[in-house]
Amino acid sequence: MCLIVFAWRVIPGVPVIACANRDEFYDRPATPAGPWPDNPDIIAGRDLQGGGSWMGVTRHGPHGPRFAALTNIRAPAEQRDDAPTRGALVADYLKGDLDAPAYLARIAPGAGAYNGFNLVLGDRDGLYWFSNRGDADARNGKALEPGIYGISNGLLDAPWPKVLRTKAAFASLLLQGAPEEAYFEMLADTTRAPDLRLPDTGVPIEVERQLSAVCIEIPGYGTRTSTVVKLYADAEPELHERILQPCAEKAA
Known part of the structure; x- marks a missing residue:
């Protein structure tokens, strides 16, 4: 997952509303979001290369429905090829029975072994x-x-364009009570940021430009899925996903 905006306890009756884009190489295999055959309580996409996930929910559990999402931190100078897959952090939380504080206390001592990540759960x-x-x-x-x-x-609320x-768009849609389609439209924005506003993450400026869009379109790499999640106070959660492979389709 490479962009996620979420509201926590902003809308009555819906503790969590999250909208996210997953950016990845098109040739990295994954399954669409849905119940996992080996654990149908989990609704999430699955990375078939690493075995983990980037975002998902559970329907039930000892603590009620749960939510987890992960983004990678872009820092090529720190990247290690032998690091464990970060997607396991989402999958293990959703599969387990620990509440969030207990789970974070368990993973914190070994978190340095992973390449950089953000985890929201x-x-x-x-x-x-x-x-x-x-x-x-x-x-x-x-x-x-x-x-x-x-x-x-980057880190939580880092002021990237x-x-x-x-x-800002998400807040406006929430205030309007906008339909789900409006959130997917927000996630489809391909506008790139001006150079003066680009973050410096250690990649060439041409790459920073390409990656500055909400919805990324680069040959071989881009926004693979857009997802809208709602965790309700008194009902099962909803997870709606759209699969996008524009550059792969154009190159075919």
């Missing part, structure tokens, strides 16, 4: 952000206050 009662590249609060798991948040491939633009 919780249930109807609490939502947490964890990162192995943030400050002490992030590395211990930060309980989030009610509000609207955004993460791309795509994060600022999408958070």
Whole structure:
């Protein structure tokens, strides 16, 4: 997952509303979001190369329905080929029975073995952000206050153009009570940011330009899926996904 905006306890009756884009190489195999055959309580996409997931929910569980999402932190100079797959952090939480604080306490000691990541997880009662590249609060798991948040491939609410633009659009749609289609339209924005506003993540400026769009279109790589998730206070969660492979289709 490379962009996620989410509202925590902003809309009555819907503790979590999240909209996200997953950016990945087109040739990396994955299954669409749906119930997992080996654990049908989980609704999520599945990375068939690493075996984990980038975003998902559970229908039930000892703590009620749960939500988890992950973004990678873009830092090529720190990237290690032998690091464990980060998607396991989402999958293990959704498969397990630990609540969010207990799960984060369990993974925190070994989090440095992974390449950089952000993890957002919780249930109807609490939502947490964890990162192995943030400050002490992030590395211990930060309980989030009610509000609207955004993460791309930096830390929580880092002022990247795509994060600022999408958070503003998301807030407007929430206030309007907009239909689901409007959220997918928001996630389909291919506008690239001006050079003066681009973050410096250690990749060439041409790549920073390409990656600055909400919906990325690069030959061989881009936004694979857009997802809208709602975790309700008194009903089963909803997860709706759209599969997008524009560059792969154009190259075919």
